Amino acid sequence: MTIAGFSFPTAIRFGAGARKEVARHLIGQGLKRPLIVTDKALAQLPVLSEFRMHLGGLDAAVFAGVFGNPTCSQVMDGARAFKAHRADCVIGFGGGAALDVAKVVGVAATHPGDILEYVWDHPAVRPIDGQLPYFVALPTTSGTGSEVGRSSVVSENDTHLKRVIFNPKILAKVVFADPELTLGLPAPVTAATGMDALTHNIESYLSPAYHPLCDGIALEGTRIAARSLVIAVQEPGNLQARGDMMMASMMGAIAFQKDLGAVHSCAHALGAVCDLHHGLANALMIDTVMAWNYEAAPAKFDELAHVCKVSGGGEEFVPWLRALKARVGITGKLSKHGVKREHLPRLVEIAVADMCHQTNPRPCTGADFRRLFEEAM
Numbered sequence: 599m600t601i602a603g604f605s606f607p608t609a610i611r612f613g614a615g616a617r618k619e620v621a622r623h624l625i626g627q628g629l630k631r632p633l634i635v636t637d638k639a640l641a642q643l644p645v646l647s648e649f650r651m652h653l654g655g656l657d658a659a660v661f662a663g664v665f666g667n668p669t670c671s672q673v674m675d676g677a678r679a680f681k682a683h684r685a686d687c688v689i690g691f692g693g694g695a696a697l698d699v700a701k702v703v704g705v706a707a708t709h710p711g712d713i714l715e716y717v718w719d720h721p722a723v724r725p726i727d728g729q730l731p732y733f734v735a736l737p738t739t740s741g742t743g744s745e746v747g748r749s750s751v752v753s754e755n756d757t758h759l760k761r762v763i764f765n766p767k768i769l770a771k772v773v774f775a776d777p778e779l780t781l782g783l784p785a786p787v788t789a790a791t792g793m794d795a796l797t798h799n800i801e802s803y804l805s806p807a808y809h810p811l812c813d814g815i816a817l818e819g820t821r822i823a824a825r826s827l828v829i830a831v832q833e834p835g836n837l838q839a840r841g842d843m844m845m846a847s848m849m850g851a852i853a854f855q856k857d858l859g860a861v862h863s864c865a866h867a868l869g870a871v872c873d874l875h876h877g878l879a880n881a882l883m884i885d886t887v888m889a890w891n892y893e894a895a896p897a898k899f900d901e902l903a904h905v906c907k908v909s910g911g912g913e914e915f916v917p918w919l920r921a922l923k924a925r926v927g928i929t930g931k932l933s934k935h936g937v938k939r940e941h942l943p944r945l946v947e948i949a950v951a952d953m954c955h956q957t958n959p960r961p962c963t964g965a966d967f968r969r970l971f972e973e974a975m
């Protein structure tokens with residue numbers, strides 16, 4: 599029998615008001631000069647200035663150079679801001695993009711070379727062998743779950759290809775998961791990020807890789823997201839639903855250390871070629887890919903239908919997904935969202951090269967990806 603290794607090391611402070619504990623925690627660690635890494639839009643909103651009011655006793659600076667799909671140059675700019683402030687720790691504050699940059703700003707600030715040289719598949723990958731700055735994370739969306747992940751996904755500046763830095767050393771020391779930080783999210787962002795969280799849980803559960811701990815987490819994460827996503831979109835001030843989605847997001851990210859599937863390979867291609875928001879890209883592809891996957895794992899689809907309270911079993915799970923998308927306002931095919939037929943060759947090329955589909959329940963060839971993209975058009 600194969601020996602498998604499991605690990606769930608992240609400390610999490612979860613609940614309304616958790617953001618107010620950050621200053622006391624950092625001061626208790628002997629830290630005084632944090633760099634807050636956030637995105638350009640969030641930096642202009644009251645939520646960041648309100649958070650900074652709770653950082654008494656700390657000399658905090660803000661790097662707000664993250665926007666769109668995060669790039670390697672944003673990481674290097676953040677590293678320069680870290681050095682300029684003489685920072686001793688990093689606070690990641692934002693959605694998946696900001697947190698992915700925040701996780702590796704400390705690497706770039708304390709290690710030689712460009713951050714691209716630390717991606718897992720670089721031909722001469724550099725080791726992360728030095729001491730990293732203390733890092734804590736505060737998610738302000740409920741989608742990627744990047745706050746509990748041991749990987750950072752950043753795009754090449756020119757090609758927009760997503761590259762992955764994977765190392766347990768970049769994990770946050772503590773996650774302060776405060777659902778009050780998500781109360782101001784507009785409905786379209788709540789919907790897209792929520793579908794991202796749901797996709798993580800579903801694909802992780804369907805992956806044929808062996809990880810029963812992740813299977814249990816993924817099923818429960820799916821159940822929580824299924825009961826609360828529509829409420830979070832339609833009742834934006836509902837703190838219980840916001841908390842549920844934040845928890846489902848973290849559970850999906852913990853579960854996908856088991857691996858993902860072809861929905862994510864398609865979404866990564868759509869992000870690279872058409873600059874689609876990652877959660878929206880997942881939402882636009884999930885029902886098409888799941889309909890194709892059904893025959894490879896009907897018993898697992900029955901379990902997904904059960905936790906989502908879908909009557910009729912696994913055969914009705916994909917129709918339920920389509921109805922869920924409509925209820926949260928995600929409508930139309932890829933063509934409605936700027937994807938053109940001339941994009942297909944490049945989309946297929948990137949999807950095939952993406953590692954996520956290697957653990958899809960049904961093997962995917964280039965011809966399969968082309969069919970899936972065409973069906974979703």
